[in-house]
Amino acid sequence: MKNLLDVVSGPFEPHAVRITTRKRQKLSLAAQPDEVLYLIRKGLYLSRAPIPHARHQVLGILYPGDLVRTLAVPPLEGAEIMAASEKGEVWRLRWPAVKALMDERHDLARIVSDRLADQAARGTLHNAVIAGLTGDERVAALMVELALRTGKETAAGLVFEMPLSRMDIAEHLALNPDTVSRIVSRMRAKGLLAAAGRRHLVCPSFDELAQSCPLTSTIARMHKVDRLLPA
Amino acid sequence: MKNLLDVVSGPFEPHAVRITTRKRQKLSLAAQPDEVLYLIRKGLYLSRAPIPHARHQVLGILYPGDLVRTLAVPPLEGAEIMAASEKGEVWRLRWPAVKALMDERHDLARIVSDRLADQAARGTLHNAVIAGLTGDERVAALMVELALRTGKETAAGLVFEMPLSRMDIAEHLALNPDTVSRIVSRMRAKGLLAAAGRRHLVCPSFDELAQSCPLTSTIARMHKVDRLLPA
DNA sequence: TCGCGCGTTTGATCGCGGTCAAGGAGACCT
């Protein structure tokens, strides 16, 4: 069965430059002579940008299958993609090559377009999270998202990856690192979460976690990954 | 000379349902049998959604030439497009018709895709505004945006439309209406802004306004409307 | 002209989350 990632990978493969990354490695999003398209293949990445006279912002979390097109990122000086996972893989394509491919294969054009639309929707949803929810609810929203994306059922509950440092989380949720730490401690105390090794968390009861974020149902609909597969 | 709006309007025209709107009139974004595409023709619109147990959020401001595709809006119960200007015009198209058109005309597919990418970038930028700036800076950012979009030079300074109520602004900037009122009063006191009739503001010195928002240069680059015209 | 209603303004007070600072827990190197 083909998954979301394979669908785009096939046609791109002959034109892609493969890049493997280690944690915190950065790829520049500065304007290039040709527009560039990145395809996330493995691992989680963060798209980030500095704000003048302030801290960096994490503009979005990128998952395998996601596409990053330079034009769809605002022209912020110093924008970049940063690897969050220990090991990751990205493919880089020059946009003219992508265009040529899409002119040959309409289905590909449509898939790329749909993927970008979906990511735009995720961005908008994140907007609503930041704008409308309290600190506790924002953190819960992030945990729900990662649990849905990377979670695996075990006897102890749902185990999921947490490749983001406290600072990363803070930059993503528009909080500050100390506050994030406090909120996570509080969630641990309530039994909503527990540590599971360096880079994983366990959620003993997903339902309880889900209830601490008003937008859970929408987040769930957006992060059921296979929604968008062509028939 | 063709502008951004005409470029998409031509091919869509025979398939579009024209809708003229009065202030505060709403168009539903609820999932339809077929996906839907709206093209903004005249006036300013807000895309909005309610947050469970909280106030509505304004997810974005839509300008003439903007496209709204259902798939690019997160599945929030009660999402809608609301007319902000006194009079406006929108075209509605069924997505299957748009797809068919794009299969015939590759340049159209590319233009639609680029427009949506650009709007995604604006969304991301707005994210950075909400997440990284203080209340005063956010309001300044909005004023800069509207001044660039709708402003006209006069003897008294740059006159621009302000079709948003205090409440709309608050919902857009993740502030509360009282705070917005206070901030705007403060800006008036400093001479950054002045009223110019019911629905317009004057900005005596755009440079001073620009300096009160750290992201002005990026906002300016994003809202120079004709950036994206095909050659 | 008056009365009504809605949006706005402004003051007083509160509380969430930011800031600053000290201390702790690992990872890694020598």
Place this chain on the structure above:
DNA sequence: AGGTCTCCTTGACCGCGATCAAACGCGCGA
């Protein structure tokens, strides 16, 4: 083992913006 570096935790305090409440202004219809 000791040292150092980075990240995390926790406490004490502060300030921006939220909340509540009262008054104001303006449009609109009777």
